[in-house]
Amino acid sequence: MKATNLTINGQRLWDSLMELAKIGATEKGGVCRLTLTELDKKARDLFASWCKAAGATITVDRLGNVFARRAGRDPKRAPVMTGSHIDTQPTGGKFDGAYGVMAGLEVLRTLHETGIETEAPIEIAVWTNEEGSRFAPAMMGSGVFAGIFKEEEIKAKTDREGVTLDAALKKIGYAGPEPVGGRKVGAFFECHIEQGPILEADGKTIGVVTGGQAQRWYEVNLTGSESHAGTTPMERRRDALVGAARIIDKVNRMGVARMPLARATCGVIESHPQSRNTVPGRVFLTVEFRHPDEAELKKMDEEFRAEAARFAGELKLGLDIQQIWHFPATPFHADCIAAVRDAAQARGYAHRDIISGAGHDALYMARVAPTAMIFVPCADGISHNEIEAANADDLAAGCQVLLDAMIRRANAPA
Amino acid sequence: MKATNLTINGQRLWDSLMELAKIGATEKGGVCRLTLTELDKKARDLFASWCKAAGATITVDRLGNVFARRAGRDPKRAPVMTGSHIDTQPTGGKFDGAYGVMAGLEVLRTLHETGIETEAPIEIAVWTNEEGSRFAPAMMGSGVFAGIFKEEEIKAKTDREGVTLDAALKKIGYAGPEPVGGRKVGAFFECHIEQGPILEADGKTIGVVTGGQAQRWYEVNLTGSESHAGTTPMERRRDALVGAARIIDKVNRMGVARMPLARATCGVIESHPQSRNTVPGRVFLTVEFRHPDEAELKKMDEEFRAEAARFAGELKLGLDIQQIWHFPATPFHADCIAAVRDAAQARGYAHRDIISGAGHDALYMARVAPTAMIFVPCADGISHNEIEAANADDLAAGCQVLLDAMIRRANAPA
Numbered sequence: 038m039k040a041t042n043l044t045i046n047g048q049r050l051w052d053s054l055m056e057l058a059k060i061g062a063t064e065k066g067g068v069c070r071l072t073l074t075e076l077d078k079k080a081r082d083l084f085a086s087w088c089k090a091a092g093a094t095i096t097v098d099r100l101g102n103v104f105a106r107r108a109g110r111d112p113k114r115a116p117v118m119t120g121s122h123i124d125t126q127p128t129g130g131k132f133d134g135a136y137g138v139m140a141g142l143e144v145l146r147t148l149h150e151t152g153i154e155t156e157a158p159i160e161i162a163v164w165t166n167e168e169g170s171r172f173a174p175a176m177m178g179s180g181v182f183a184g185i186f187k188e189e190e191i192k193a194k195t196d197r198e199g200v201t202l203d204a205a206l207k208k209i210g211y212a213g214p215e216p217v218g219g220r221k222v223g224a225f226f227e228c229h230i231e232q233g234p235i236l237e238a239d240g241k242t243i244g245v246v247t248g249g250q251a252q253r254w255y256e257v258n259l260t261g262s263e264s265h266a267g268t269t270p271m272e273r274r275r276d277a278l279v280g281a282a283r284i285i286d287k288v289n290r291m292g293v294a295r296m297p298l299a300r301a302t303c304g305v306i307e308s309h310p311q312s313r314n315t316v317p318g319r320v321f322l323t324v325e326f327r328h329p330d331e332a333e334l335k336k337m338d339e340e341f342r343a344e345a346a347r348f349a350g351e352l353k354l355g356l357d358i359q360q361i362w363h364f365p366a367t368p369f370h371a372d373c374i375a376a377v378r379d380a381a382q383a384r385g386y387a388h389r390d391i392i393s394g395a396g397h398d399a400l401y402m403a404r405v406a407p408t409a410m411i412f413v414p415c416a417d418g419i420s421h422n423e424i425e426a427a428n429a430d431d432l433a434a435g436c437q438v439l440l441d442a443m444i445r446r447a448n449a450p451a
Numbered sequence: 452m453k454a455t456n457l458t459i460n461g462q463r464l465w466d467s468l469m470e471l472a473k474i475g476a477t478e479k480g481g482v483c484r485l486t487l488t489e490l491d492k493k494a495r496d497l498f499a500s501w502c503k504a505a506g507a508t509i510t511v512d513r514l515g516n517v518f519a520r521r522a523g524r525d526p527k528r529a530p531v532m533t534g535s536h537i538d539t540q541p542t543g544g545k546f547d548g549a550y551g552v553m554a555g556l557e558v559l560r561t562l563h564e565t566g567i568e569t570e571a572p573i574e575i576a577v578w579t580n581e582e583g584s585r586f587a588p589a590m591m592g593s594g595v596f597a598g599i600f601k602e603e604e605i606k607a608k609t610d611r612e613g614v615t616l617d618a619a620l621k622k623i624g625y626a627g628p629e630p631v632g633g634r635k636v637g638a639f640f641e642c643h644i645e646q647g648p649i650l651e652a653d654g655k656t657i658g659v660v661t662g663g664q665a666q667r668w669y670e671v672n673l674t675g676s677e678s679h680a681g682t683t684p685m686e687r688r689r690d691a692l693v694g695a696a697r698i699i700d701k702v703n704r705m706g707v708a709r710m711p712l713a714r715a716t717c718g719v720i721e722s723h724p725q726s727r728n729t730v731p732g733r734v735f736l737t738v739e740f741r742h743p744d745e746a747e748l749k750k751m752d753e754e755f756r757a758e759a760a761r762f763a764g765e766l767k768l769g770l771d772i773q774q775i776w777h778f779p780a781t782p783f784h785a786d787c788i789a790a791v792r793d794a795a796q797a798r799g800y801a802h803r804d805i806i807s808g809a810g811h812d813a814l815y816m817a818r819v820a821p822t823a824m825i826f827v828p829c830a831d832g833i834s835h836n837e838i839e840a841a842n843a844d845d846l847a848a849g850c851q852v853l854l855d856a857m858i859r860r861a862n863a864p865a
Contacts, residue, residue: 233682250681254727266716267664267741267808268647268832271706278717282699289693292685302680303692304727306720313668313718313737323727327681394681418682 043147045440047433050143058131067423068131072124072166078209080123091149097213101165101206102178109158115223117447120162126170130425132230138163140228140436155447157223164398171196179398182218183405222406224373224446227399228435230427234418242434243381244391244412247374249400250327251334251366260355263318275353278308278317283348288324300327329392331366367400373409380441386434411435457561459854461847464557472545481837486538486580492623494537505563511627515579515620516592523572529637531861534576540584544839546644552577554642554850569861571637578812585610593812596632597819636820638787638860641813642849644841648832656848657795658805658826661788663814664741665748665780674769677732689767692722692731697762702738714741743806745780781814784821791823794855800848825849
């Protein structure tokens with residue numbers, strides 16, 4: 038049997054997802070399985086037992102990242118890796134993260150039951166604390182693996198009860214012996230639900246993810262003057278909320294002008310003194326822009342600053358803009374993207390290129406390994422919600438593409 | 452000596468204001484004298500003792516409104532009344548309210564020391580709870596006097612400790628025997644600091660107040676859809692905050708288009724869920740319009756509703772607008788306005804017509820008696836603040852205009 042004709046078992050994939058979702062299942066059909074809790078341990082243990090039964094070897098690194106390895110014909114070759122996370126948001130769904138891990142498991146099982154030997158080893162990673170709900174920041178395990186964060190700093194992070202990540206790791210027995218990162222990964226693929234509405238709206242089964250957006254996040258403070266709404270003439274006002282309104286409107290129009298790729302959002306607004314008959318004197322506002330093209334994002338930054346300054350000038354407001362975060366654009370690896378696109382094409386799945394709008398472990402892995410992602414649709418684009426839903430056939434298709442792409446990379450000339 | 456040549460004593464007025472301001476004086480130079488507290492009693496007692504010393508008779512009505520009456524030649528004529536309030540905001544100033552009462556006292560003292568007899572009686576009113584800080588609503592005493600509120604309902608109002616207004620009146624001994632209102636008032640004048648910036652900016656000493664603005668207050672709820680700021684394309688968003696921003700900007704522009712008379716303000720905004728990377732799904736917003744012309748205010752109402760509906764339609768948002776309050780326009784009495792204007796003119800004070808943007812007891816008194824107000828500048832238009840400040844010469848000028856206007860009304864043919 039040719040490796041490229043291997044077919045994954047969509048029912049087995051679905052059953053594994055449903056079995057995993059029982060651990061931390063919520064009444065509304067979602068999952069609450071916060072990182073490094075007893076429920077997370079139970080899920081990790083189940084994953085490890087399934088992988089061992091499919092002939093894989095389990096290792097755990099010092100940050101609790103779990104790797105299930107299936108040997109390749111050439112042990113000197115770097116592994117072709119896939120994976121995601123099995124921690125969830127407090128009111129999370131059954132598919133975010135879990136799908137990427139279970140898809141990897143299904144690839145492993147398919148190889149195991151057919152006895153196919155790949156040139157490079159195959160690995161499935163379960164990254165610690167992707168969600169960032171219990172311990173901040175998010176994407177910790179992959180972030181340390183990729184050298185973004187320092188291991189000791191991350192281990193010292195505490196949850197709201199003051200428990201350190203290190204203590205939580207030890208408590209559930211997942212503070213492993215392996216160093217974190219520092220070894221070669223031949224390629225990294227991650228299956229994930231889109232967490233957005235594009236594939237569903239476009240009638241596509243597979244999203245060929247070509248990279249992650251660059252992001253700039255800002256905090257804006259506008260300072261005017263509080264005054265009586267009845268006695269202060271319009272021409273003498275310094276209304277900070279009007280300034281904020283013009284910025285919010287402009288930010289939105291800047292995004293609309295760059296459709297479909299740009300994102301432009303004001304998520305938080307705090308106005309003072311919040312009195313019905315007082316002209317607002319101070320406003321705090323958050324702004325964020327995303328664009329896959331770093332140069333275009335820079336243009337947005339410049340336009341935003343210039344327009345905000347213009348509004349502030351017109352309204353006689355003080356203006357302070359702080360860029361608090363810059364996440365660079367993450368273009369994925371051309372050959373990995375091609376492996377995904379070609380597999381979708383060969384299998385006859387409706388597909389399209391897409392940019393990842395959300396954060397994923399793959400965005401950090403892309404710093405240290407050739408990487409790509411495979412998206413499948415989720416109902417109404419909803420995620421981080423107990424009603425998160427995905428279609429079994431779509432999930433199977435994504436997993437099939439994953440298998441094909443991994444085998445292509447694993448069997449490619451070294 | 453002709454009554455019209457009488458001159459008030461500006462130093463005595465100032466000294467009285469400073470003496471009164473000692474009762475409840477704050478460290479920052481302001482006054483905290485909440486209505487119907489022991490401090491309020493002390494201030495009322497001081498006022499009554501001063502008036503008695505100037506030959507007046509004190510009566511107190513069942514709502515604690517205090518009237519100091521100086522007899523006229525013709526006891527059948529309705530009194531020409533002035534007054535204001537001596538309760539303050541928790542962090543109030545020395546002049547808001549107190550000026551109107553002390554100006555009345557100075558008129559009384561001037562008449563008393565010169566032995567002038569007016570045709571109609573002169574009365575100085577101290578209205579209970581103008582501020583509305585301890586008991587809501589504001590302008591209670593004048594409101595019941597003018598038949599706006601019912602006495603029994605107002606007496607049952609409670610402060611945050613659950614003390615009824617009636618109990619508070621009795622505790623300080625100011626639940627008087629007189630019925631509230633129901634008697635004829637020949638005219639009502641009220642001196643007040645402007646509480647706005649217009650006179651100061653315009654270099655005018657006297658504001659000839661021609662009336663109070665009509666007001667419409669609204670609550671607006673916008674409903675969109677919360678979604679991920681990274682994965683939701685601009686064209687698929689239902690961003691409630693963008694809708695609110697367009698309304699805030701439009702409200703402001705509607706006011707600017709009707710300068711200098713109109714006021715248009717959004718004072719409170721609450722956006723949900725207040726997450727930096729989530730498109731806001733719900734916004735609550737307060738809007739208020741003020742204009743001295745009821746017909747123009749109606750046009751603003753119509754334009755506001757039409758534009759808000761247009762924005763909501765464009766952004767696919769749910770929109771609910773509730774008008775929660777309508778305060779009708781209060782044009783003052785032509786002859787009382789003329790008496791103020793003529794006095795300012797005759798005395799050579801720089802003056803201009805002005806509309807009252809804030810609430811005052813005079814706005815309720817205008818419902819039952821010929822009424823006008825006299826404004827004097829306050830520093831930077833600041834009021835309801837411990838740094839509230841006014842110039843002694845301006846205060847004296849306003850008091851002089853009050854004396855002249857009251858004498859003109861009191862001596863006019865019956």
